[in-house]
Amino acid sequence: MPKSVTRTYSLYSRDAAALLGALIRETRTELKLTTQELADRAGISRGLLQRVEKGNLKCEIGAVFEVATIVGIKLFDADETALRKYMHQTKEKLALLPKSVRKKCKAVHDDF
Amino acid sequence: MPKSVTRTYSLYSRDAAALLGALIRETRTELKLTTQELADRAGISRGLLQRVEKGNLKCEIGAVFEVATIVGIKLFDADETALRKYMHQTKEKLALLPKSVRKKCKAVHDDF
DNA sequence: ATCTTATGGGCTATATGCGAACCAAAGGAA
DNA sequence: TTCCTTTGGTTCGCATATAGCCCATAAGAT
Numbered sequence: 001m002p003k004s005v006t007r008t009y010s011l012y013s014r015d016a017a018a019l020l021g022a023l024i025r026e027t028r029t030e031l032k033l034t035t036q037e038l039a040d041r042a043g044i045s046r047g048l049l050q051r052v053e054k055g056n057l058k059c060e061i062g063a064v065f066e067v068a069t070i071v072g073i074k075l076f077d078a079d080e081t082a083l084r085k086y087m088h089q090t091k092e093k094l095a096l097l098p099k100s101v102r103k104k105c106k107a108v109h110d111d112f
Numbered sequence: 113m114p115k116s117v118t119r120t121y122s123l124y125s126r127d128a129a130a131l132l133g134a135l136i137r138e139t140r141t142e143l144k145l146t147t148q149e150l151a152d153r154a155g156i157s158r159g160l161l162q163r164v165e166k167g168n169l170k171c172e173i174g175a176v177f178e179v180a181t182i183v184g185i186k187l188f189d190a191d192e193t194a195l196r197k198y199m200h201q202t203k204e205k206l207a208l209l210p211k212s213v214r215k216k217c218k219a220v221h222d223d224f
Numbered sequence: 225a226t227c228t229t230a231t232g233g234g235c236t237a238t239a240t241g242c243g244a245a246c247c248a249a250a251g252g253a254a
Numbered sequence: 255t256t257c258c259t260t261t262g263g264t265t266c267g268c269a270t271a272t273a274g275c276c277c278a279t280a281a282g283a284t
Binding site: 005044045046047048051058059060063099100101102103104 | 259260261269270271272273274
């Protein structure tokens with residue numbers, strides 16, 4: 001981020017990331033994978049994996065999702081098939097909504 | 113990252129991010145929020161929100177979770193209370209597991 | 225007990241994600 | 255139709271997240 005942006009996160013976001021990280025660590029341990037092994041499989045560094053497991057919110061979501069996927073954590077509690085199905089439904093609903101959100105629109109020539 | 117890292121993502125991760133982005137967009141539209149408004153509320157730029165809604169995996173997870181939280185999407189299908197409860201359970205299970213994953217250990221003086 | 229490995233934390237260099245400011249096109253409202 | 259707002263693309267400068275090292279400690283195995 002440019003210009004030193006101090007982001008604030010809601011409690012919910014922080015807890016969600018912390019939970020996901022803890023789940024990853026728990027599952028990794030159960031699978032008897034070292035941090036280095038899991039990091040290698042995910043194509044990330046060991047340091048990044050450590051931050052992911054700690055629930056660091058500045059990590060890129062791709063790394064987090066990838067690690068979660070590798071250890072078998074189902075995001076949205078859905079497998080690949082369910083994911084695509086759910087996505088299809090969402091796309092359909094989205095198609096029914098207006099393309100842009102109109103807010104006001106200055107009162108056109110309401111001749112004073 | 114140093115040394116030009118080209119990351120690969122699994123289909124599952126890509127679909128999960130795409131779904132989350134689509135859900136965000138759908139909900140934002142239903143709430144009649146413009147991209148600028150939602151971005152402001154989340155404390156991020158409009159450009160970043162667009163990438164989030166597209167399911168870009170390079171976005172920081174904090175931004176994605178924050179936006180999702182603001183529009184009311186429940187991660188893990190759980191509210192704050194459920195999140196903490198679930199987290200507590202995970203921590204407990206983690207406490208029962210070994211602190212480190214030992215792989216082999218060279219055969220010590222197996223004095224043939 | 226010793227040995228060996230995993231983990232955590234710190235450090236540096238560098239690729240890159242971010243915000244900001246643009247522009248053009250699309251699409252509701254009047 | 256004519257606005258005018260929203261949206262989707264850019265591009266660019268810069269703060270920083272990441273990879274890749276280190277080292278010290280923790281902890282499992284023997």
